[in-house]
Amino acid sequence: MIFSSRLKKLSLVSALIVIGFIVFRNQTIAQSASNKSYIMQGGEIEQKTLINPIESPSKPSDKNSEKTSNIYFGENYQVISESNQEDSQALSFSISNNLVDYGKLTPANPVSRIIDLTVSESPSRGYSVFTFENNELSDAHNNFIPDTTCDNGTCSEISSALWSSNLSFGFGYRCENTDGSGCTEDFSEKGYFKQFANESKSEAYQIIINDLNSRKAKIELKANISNTQTKSSYSNSIIFIAVPNL
């Protein structure tokens, strides 16, 4: 009987200790204090740098350097050239190839080529990579290889679809993640392709990568022609633009 009551006491004390630990273990880590009437914001020391407007802003070289904000004033204007972010604000973008050669295309024999897109430095707000083509793959006589509509005829520059059949013709691309999840969800399923947005048809540029961190993606370009395609050499320009998010 005595042992049982001791056990109950012990359980009660243990429960109180556990609850106390969960509730009180957190330290006051915020740099501010508040009540109903006021908020005291400690914040971090912000260094304001005044520079000559004609001078170019100097890029912070040390990633651990203090937060900086380049604000300067000209006659009737004010420029804030960068925000208070801890990390570097530069954007660095690389493409592995300046030309993709598909060789001599033969009917029902799809040709795929891979290029690498790498963002090695990005602002903390993240970035997007847009893509489009200047026109369809075309020759000097206005013959062209149409943009693919994939196996079921539904893919476009906006929506993706499976393209695996050798009897589905055209030109398209897919984005393949190599070290993360930067490619848009259109390409989450294997073998899904899209058309490039065609600038000559005033189609809107499409985002293929949107990410917060620096990453690498592989872009697969695929061309397949039918028996009726005029034998010729076709070409176009494909543009990839990396820009920071807002």
Add this chain to the structure above:
Amino acid sequence: MRLKSKIFLIASVLIIILLFIPKDANASGYSLSIYPTTIRIKANSPAIVKTGVIIKNLSDNTAELSYILKPFVAGNNNSDKVNYLLYSDYTSREAKFLQRVKILEEDQPVSKITLSPKQEKNLTIYIDVPKEEESKDHYFSLVFLTQDKNNPDSTYSQIVEGIGINVLISINPKEYKARIKNFSTSSFISEGPVKFNVEVENTEQNFINSSGYILITNIFGQNIGKVNLGERSILAKSTVNMSNEKLSDIIWKENLLLGRYKAKLIINYENSPTLIKETAFISIPVRQIIILTIIGFFVILVRKKLKTS
């Protein structure tokens, strides 16, 4: 012996031919870096705005660059992505404004820039804001594009790299006003981390720059957590979902929670009065309680069995 010398001769000729065959035109790519990535300007007309941008060629090949100016509006669904306007959607006012934006190299307007391997150039963005310019915001990306001309005798795609910065300019800005459209979290959770939803709306005609944080207090009013929000530009008459720095969601990384907690959102923008909103949530670590209860029952059971034996 004669056979050996023939083989040697053929091999030498093959090696020489292989050495002199031109390399594939697609062997090299591009690598560019740009800084700063966002420029925010507030100007009162008339003004001649000049601000710098640094572009660097990180590759081992010379880069020939041109540039374009692409106007944009806020992205759909409160997104932080820019939404480029089609040429057909440009208004005459936008087209006129963009005509007054120039890129200067050593004070001379340029349409092309040449960068040697690893070379960096300081360029100036020059914007002429005349006296009669209307009060309005303009948003555009300055995009540098590589230029190459390879013409192989086959089917090919020329790859063009573009790298851009965003320029936000308010002409004769008047008033800044924003509101917290949404601040919420799950009202009941059994364990952390805790995810918050924050939407901030810019209700006026000029872009704003916003930042902020969330303070979490426990039932005793103690501050026990702080979540910093990433700095964001909110375009005129648009709403954005705020996020953590380098994270797409707002997460308070605390796992073991018990009781009622209050979360206070503090948003600062453009030296305007701070926006504050509160929400609350209750956390009961159901799993831990179940485990403790089972252990308790087990101890009592063992104790009773020992007693009876």
